[in-house]
Structure formats: structure tokens, C-alpha cells
Amino acid sequence: MSESVQEKASFIVVANRLPVDRVSGDDDQVSWRTSPGGLVTALEPVMQSRGGAWIGWHGAPDEQVEPFHHQGYDIIPVPLSSQDVEQFYEGFSNATLWPLFHDCIAEPVFHREWWDCFRKVNRRFAQAVAERADNGATVWVQDYQLMLVPQYLRELRPDLRIGFFLHIPFPPPELFSRLPWRSEIIEGVLGSDLLGFQFPGCVSNFIRVARRLPDVEGARGRVHLPDGRMVSIKAFPISIDAVGMRDLANSPEVRAEAEKLRHELGDPQTILFGVDRLDYSKGLRGRVRAIGELFDSHQLDPETTVFLQLATPSRERVEEYRALRGDIDLMVGRINSESDSLARSPIAYRYTSVPRETLAAMYQIADLMIVTPLRDGMNLVAKEYLACRSRNDSALVLSEFAGAALELKQAYMVNPYDIDGMKATILKALNDPPRVKARKMRAMRKQVFEHDIDLWADSFLTELESD
Numbered sequence: 001m002s003e004s005v006q007e008k009a010s011f012i013v014v015a016n017r018l019p020v021d022r023v024s025g026d027d028d029q030v031s032w033r034t035s036p037g038g039l040v041t042a043l044e045p046v047m048q049s050r051g052g053a054w055i056g057w058h059g060a061p062d063e064q065v066e067p068f069h070h071q072g073y074d075i076i077p078v079p080l081s082s083q084d085v086e087q088f089y090e091g092f093s094n095a096t097l098w099p100l101f102h103d104c105i106a107e108p109v110f111h112r113e114w115w116d117c118f119r120k121v122n123r124r125f126a127q128a129v130a131e132r133a134d135n136g137a138t139v140w141v142q143d144y145q146l147m148l149v150p151q152y153l154r155e156l157r158p159d160l161r162i163g164f165f166l167h168i169p170f171p172p173p174e175l176f177s178r179l180p181w182r183s184e185i186i187e188g189v190l191g192s193d194l195l196g197f198q199f200p201g202c203v204s205n206f207i208r209v210a211r212r213l214p215d216v217e218g219a220r221g222r223v224h225l226p227d228g229r230m231v232s233i234k235a236f237p238i239s240i241d242a243v244g245m246r247d248l249a250n251s252p253e254v255r256a257e258a259e260k261l262r263h264e265l266g267d268p269q270t271i272l273f274g275v276d277r278l279d280y281s282k283g284l285r286g287r288v289r290a291i292g293e294l295f296d297s298h299q300l301d302p303e304t305t306v307f308l309q310l311a312t313p314s315r316e317r318v319e320e321y322r323a324l325r326g327d328i329d330l331m332v333g334r335i336n337s338e339s340d341s342l343a344r345s346p347i348a349y350r351y352t353s354v355p356r357e358t359l360a361a362m363y364q365i366a367d368l369m370i371v372t373p374l375r376d377g378m379n380l381v382a383k384e385y386l387a388c389r390s391r392n393d394s395a396l397v398l399s400e401f402a403g404a405a406l407e408l409k410q411a412y413m414v415n416p417y418d419i420d421g422m423k424a425t426i427l428k429a430l431n432d433p434p435r436v437k438a439r440k441m442r443a444m445r446k447q448v449f450e451h452d453i454d455l456w457a458d459s460f461l462t463e464l465e466s467d
């Protein structure tokens with residue numbers, strides 16, 4: 001494969017983020033690091049095997065960056081100014097659409113100038129794709145930040161095959177209808193030939209909303225538009241590179257790191273583990289409360305048990321995220337300071353992202369994985385944990401409000417709003433007989449290995465490219 005950037009591409013992924021973020025250190029040294037989030041985890045292996053171009057923002061405001069070749073595909077940066085970051089990314093994407101699409105867990109904020117900027121930036125992304133796409137190319141638009149791109153792109157380049165995949169849930173019409181620009185968003189995304197959602201509930205929510213547009217008809221996975229076009233709409237539950245994750249976890253380096261980590265944690269008998277972006281949709285407040293109460297009542301023994309929680313910094317300038325960070329710091333500090341154990345703190349909490357090897361080592365030492373979002377499109381962490389656990393000797397506690405719950409039916413299921421219910425389920429998951437846990441783990445691992453990222457990408461793209 002050529003190492004130089006191609007002028008045109010026949011396969012393009014366009015997402016708000018590139019797979020790597022450009023970061024400047026204190027000494028003005030520039031480096032690149034993996035961008036946060038499940039979208040990048042899922043699409044990186046797809047691009048590495050298919051090649052093509054990935055168009056997106058490089059994470060640094062007010063900087064122009066030249067295209068470059070990276071791990072078998074081309075990276076085409078799209079610039080965002082500081083004002084775009086404030087209004088398009090932090091504003092409309094993450095303080096309007098994100099909470100609205102996550103069941104309004106936080107109150108969505110509506111500002112007309114954010115909407116204007118959202119439209120402007122979506123046009124910029126569409127323009128960047130239009131310039132790079134070969135005649136008849138396949139373009140795969142990703143996620144809520146770019147919901148207007150399919151329509152803008154179709155206006156510029158009617159020759160393209162355009163697919164769109166929403167990584168987050170699509171809300172019920174009763175919530176979506178609050179959006180002052182609801183028709184424009186739906187018309188924007190209907191510029192696609194194929195629309196993919198995480199689970200069937202999102203498909204029916206979307207069709208119900210689309211049918212409210214004048215002269216639009218929709219039923220059974222199809223929407224017919226007044227101009228005669230037909231858009232297919234279907235669920236494609238996203239997944240991970242399960243084999244890659246398993247092999248990484250079983251490598252000698254990761255095993256050695258796992259041993260070291262266990263030792264650093266004080267060689268506890270039992271390790272509970274959570275890892276999330278620090279996002280209010282992930283249900284961290286309830287999780288920490290439930291586990292804190294279990295330590296407090298000595299149903300979990302701080303002399304033998306540790307809860308390791310990693311939180312990736314995310315959207316740090318958005319008010320709800322700042323408040324969440326403060327709350328978790330306080331809660332963890334209080335639980336640790338009130339513990340009877342002098343030997344160790346019950347909660348080991350780190351606010352940082354770690355290399356994939358370290359994360360795989362953490363999955364290796366975790367006896368219980370706790371995934372408790374209040375709402376989540378899928379949740380790849382749950383699937384990564386399963387892929388890493390070849391010995392079937394552990395358990396997964398999973399929120400019924402994660403898309404993953406529809407596939408991982410054997411998990412210890414919880415309602416993350418029910419603190420007592422979560423406490424009881426955590427204890428059950430720890431204390432169930434090993435053969436019960438092994439049976440559950442085997443069934444869930446089979447699901448993850450048989451429905452991996454290749455199957456996800458192949459099924460979407462085959463459908464998109466077939467007429």
C-alpha cells in the first residue's frame with residue numbers, strides 16, 4: 001500500500017474526530033495520541049483493513065494540519081476555530097444533541113447561534129468530503145455531530161453512495177420534538193442512502209419522527225421521500241476487534257503488567273473495575289454510591305477488596321462535565337477517608353486515559369466488571385472485558401439501558417437508578433458459584449466473538465453498496 005496521501009479516495013469515513021488527537025506539550029512539542037471514545041475504537045481496525053481516507057477534526061483549535069498517511073489509510077484534517085469548538089462541538093453537539101439523545105438525563109440547552117455554527121461546520125465537513133471523493137465513491141458519515149452532512153454532501157455530489165451511522169441512541173419522538181430544528185436535522189440525515197442505528201428501538205423512533213415531515217412515508221425499515229428517493233433504515237449493533245483484544249490481553253507483556261498492577265493495588269483478593277469517559281450518561285454517581293455503601297456496611301471488605309475506577313477526561317469545558325468531575329472527586333474522597341482500613345483505600349480512582357495495553361491488563365485482573373450507564377448507544381467497554389477474559393472466571397454487571405444489554409443477555413443486569421438493586425446484584429455476581437458464572441461468560445463471549453467489528457462493517461457496507 002502506498003505511503004503517500006492519495007488525492008482521491010473511493011472509500012471515505014467522515015467523523016467529527018480523527019483517530020488521533022494533536023497535542024502540544026508545555027515545551028511546545030507536538031505529539032499525537034489516540035482520541036477518546038468508542039467510535040475510534042471501532043473504526044480504527046475497519047480503516048486499517050480497508051484503507052481509504054478518514055476525514056475529521058484533529059482535536060486542536062485554530063490549527064491547520066496537512067493530510068498524512070497513518071497505518072494504511074489517509075488522514076485528512078478539518079480545522080475548527082476556537083469559536084467552532086465552543087459553539088459546534090461543546091455547544092450544539094454536546095450540550096444540545098448529546099443530552100437530548102440520552103433521554104434528557106441532563107437538560108438540553110438550545111441556542112440559535114450554536115445551531116448556525118453547527119450548520120456552518122457541517123457544510124465544511126461536506127465540502128472536505130466532496131473534494132476528496134472519487135467518482136461514485138462510498139462515504140460513511142459517523143455520528144450526531146455530522147447529522148447534516150449527508151444532505152449537504154448529496155447536494156454537492158449526487159454521484160456518491162452515502163451511509164450514516166448513529167453511535168448514540170435515537171430518542172423517542174416525545175423528547176426529540178423539543179428540538180427547534182428537528183425537521184432540518186431529520187432532512188439532513190435523510191440525505192443518506194442507508195441509515196444505521198445501534199438497536200431496533202432507535203429505528204422505530206426515527207421512522208416515527210421522519211413520518212411527521214410533509215409527504216414523507218415510512219414503515220418496515222424504509223422511508224420514502226417526496227423527491228422519489230428511498231432511504232433504508234436498520235439496526236447494526238456495533239462491536240470490537242474481539243480477536244485483537246483477546247490476543248493483546250494474552251500477550252506476555254500485558255500479563256506481566258497485570259501482575260504488577262495487582263501488586264500495586266496491594267494484592268487484593270477481589271478487584272471490581274469500571275472504566276468510562278467521565279460522562280453523566282455513564283452512571284458513575286450511582287455506581288460509586290452503591291459501592292461506597294457496600295464498603296460502609298462491610299458487605300464488601302476493604303481489607304480484601306478494591307474498586308478500581310478509571311475515568312477518561314471528556315468535554316471538560318462543558319458545565320455538566322465539570323460538575324460531574326467535582327462530584328466524583330468528593331464522593332470518592334469521602335468514601336476513602338471514612339474507611340476503617342488503614343492498609344488500603346477501598347476505591348482506587350484515576351482521572352486519566354491509559355494505553356490499550358494497560359487497559360487490557362486491568363481487564364485481566366478484574367474479577368467483576370461494572371458497567372452502569374443511565375443510557376448508552378452500545379458500550380464497547382463491556383464487550384472488551386468479555387474478549388479479554390479467556391478463563392471465564394469472572395462476571396459482568398451491566399445496565400439494562402446500554403445497547404449492549406440487548407446482546408449480552410446473560411450479564412448480571414441492573415437498573416442503574418436503583419441503588420439497592422445494584423448493591424444486591426453486585427453481591428450476587430461476586431458470590432454466585434463459579435459454574436454459573438462460567439456459563440454466563442461463555443455465552444456472552446460467544447456472542448462477542450461471533451459478532452465482531454468485521455461483521456458490523458461488512459454488513460453495513462454490503463447493504464450500502466448493493467442497489
Ligand code: ADP
Binds near residue numbers: 036275
Ligand atoms: P463512549 O464511546 O461513550 O466513550 P464506549 O464504552 O463505547 O463509550 O467506548 C469507550 C472506548 O474508550 C473503549 O474502547 C474503551 O476501552 C476506551 N476507554 C475508555 N476509558 C479509557 C481510559 N481511561 N483509557 C483508555 N481507554 C479508555
Ligand code: F6P
Binds near residue numbers: 017039143167168315
Ligand atoms: O461514541 C460516542 C462519541 O460521542 C463519539 O462520537 C465521540 O467520538 C466519542 O464518543 C468521544 O467523545 P468526544 O469526541 O466528544 O471526545
